[in-house]
Amino acid sequence: MSTSTVTAVTTTITGARVFDGERLTEHTAVRVADGRIAAVGDDTLLRPGDEHVDARGATLLPGLIDAHVHLLPGALRQALTFGVTTVLDMFSKPGTVRDALAEAARPDAADVRSSSVGATAPGGHPSMMYAPFPYVTGPRDAERFVADRVAEGAAHLKVLYDDGTGGPMPMPSLDVPTIAALAEAAHRAGLLVVAHVSTARGAVDLLPAGVDVLAHAPFDALAGPQVDAVAAAGVAVVTTLSVADGFPDGAVLPLLTEPDLLTRLGPAWRAVVERQGRRWLPPHLPDFAVAKDNVRLLHEAGVTLLAGTDAPNPGTVHGASLHRELGHLVAAGLSPAAALTAATAGPAEVFGLPDRGRIRPGLRADLVLAAGRPDEDIAQAQRLVAVWKQGVRADLDAYVGSAAEQDGLAALRAQTEKVVAAVRSLLPAVEVRRAEDDELLGHVRRSGPLWEPVTVFHAALAEPAEREEAEDVVRRDGLACLADPWWVEEEPGRWTEARIQEAHPDRVRVRWADPLVAQPAHGQWIDPRAVRLRRHRP
Structure with missing residues (x-):
């Protein structure tokens, strides 16, 4: 049956702690019929033929x-x-x-x-x-x-x-x-x-x-x-x-x-x-x-x-x-x-x-069952046991890997790219070039009222400063810093030491410092926009 045509069944939840949206009540059971809360009381609400949910050790909350x-x-x-x-x-x-x-x-x-x-x-x-x-x-x-x-x-x-x-x-x-x-x-x-x-x-x-x-x-x-x-x-x-x-x-x-x-x-x-x-x-x-x-x-x-x-x-x-x-x-x-x-x-x-928003007879049967006592320890609200929308129990695993998930990710990516482009157009990084041969040394970019000196691949060189001072840092360190050791974070919290072999705005070729790491003889290309690079100042 299509999920869009699923109908609610009569469900009775027993043995629960019931938080009604404002306070913990003395009730222990809720009966749901036709998408609404039919009754709130104790375990005697259970009727033959009801779908029964034993909620002992859990708390029932409004959706x-x-x-x-x-x-x-x-x-x-x-x-x-x-x-x-x-x-x-x-x-x-x-x-x-x-x-x-x-x-x-x-x-x-x-x-x-x-x-x-x-x-x-x-x-x-x-x-x-x-x-x-x-x-x-x-x-x-x-x-x-x-x-x-x-x-x-x-x-x-x-x-x-x-x-x-x-x-x-x-x-x-x-x-x-x-x-x-x-x-x-x-x-x-x-x-x-x-x-x-x-x-x-x-x-x-x-x-x-x-x-x-x-x-x-x-x-x-x-x-x-x-x-x-x-x-x-x-x-x-x-x-x-x-x-x-x-x-x-x-x-x-x-x-x-x-x-x-x-x-x-x-x-x-x-x-x-x-x-x-x-x-x-x-x-x-x-x-x-x-x-x-x-x-x-x-x-x-x-x-x-x-x-x-x-x-x-x-x-x-x-x-x-x-x-x-x-x-x-x-x-x-x-x-x-x-x-x-x-x-x-x-x-x-x-x-x-x-x-x-409340658990009361006649209201929508939008309900959440959470293990433990979230009204005493809020983190326990995360421990979901079951969710009902208008009396229909949700499949909590159905979204991950679905077409709906892919559509959402694609839309978020498009929004993010639009915002990044807009910010860059308003706060552009200013190129700093060597006077004698016009070689790109790095950039300075706005950071509030100050300017931050960065490399050609936009890694920070120093703390933000006045624009003239920031440009001086780029002229002094923009290329020289490439000879320093660098740290690369490809996964959150895991930093690997590397030496930069070649640098461009959209790609950097590095060689890992650890001689035991398998790597190409001429180093490995990485995308500086997808990782974090941090200069290790000697």
Whole structure:
């Protein structure tokens, strides 16, 4: 039978600890019929002919909700294999949304609510990834923009208020009057308004504009009066602390250190995350501890927090990263039970989804069975035993190796290449050549307000400095450094010493220092874009 025509059976789960979305209850059993929760009680709910699930030693949770994603083909199927039964999309193009809404009708895919295209200024965030798409030029565009999004199937409106202050480069941004006009038009259309902000000032700026949800805990410190203002406004905040997972202290991204998630990730996605860990990163990373502290302050002030991942940003994967987000919330000061509420009852309440997010009679039978006590130890939420969407038990192994997985990987690759090309066009590396013969010695590239000296194959030569100083480093060391020992990381955490025989921007010929390693007599060609090379200064 096709997965798209599978029907729910009557299922009774007994012997479970039941967390209803807000607290652990006294119930031990749940009976599911016709895709809904028929009854909640004790083991006497079991009837002859029911499919019986013995859940002793496990905890039954509502299906998880990721309150901030961006769609890829197959993302809904991947999310479901990690217990995420609903995702809230915060910016995707109309064709992607149409495909996702069709996919969400399948029992083997998570449900979805989308903003479709978000409202941003011409050339504003996230143009690098999604352009071309409709822009908003001022308040008079608000009514038409909202109407067009409703026609595309939007369930909420996303607005973007970000001039780049909290990131690496300036960019155009909507102003507050325009966002206020958009919020008014969206509310008339019955849509919730989610505002992308990255700074404390940005968050407070938008409170009078009538937005309902702030997407992202600010990356700079919230002052006490700002925390109080957010709390008094009654807005919810989608935390997205998982963004930090793409900027690790070491080479291995945190998602790869979670064994219970790794087993379901599959080799193709593991390889993607491994490569993301080897990509070029700025020498001075954002201080994500600030965002975590902001989450703590907001929680203590009584602000409603919602768990969201911003997947598929580097280091994040649909479904899997929501478990990382839960861990981040607990590290920020939430109890495990409060973190689970931020991924179940919380987003269901805020986004107007009264049929899910809790375990109560009459609601959708979107359920997750996890071994252990995740309401006491949040890491145990990763230990999935079973997942049901509308009463249909999901095949947790079906996504890995599927055509849906390949489609998602291809789409992510295309998006990544588009963003990399856009960044390079905005922050180009400047060639440094020898005056007498015009030989390329290396480059200097922007690193915030400074310039970083790099080799012809873009490996760092020294710390960022003023441009003139950086160029002097390239002239002095750009070719001379090739005679030094180098370390090559072909696999995360495994560095091998080598000598460079020949260097080009897209290929480097090396000879391994270890004489016992089998290698061609003239060395081995490697792609410097696929590995990390680090100079070993004598």
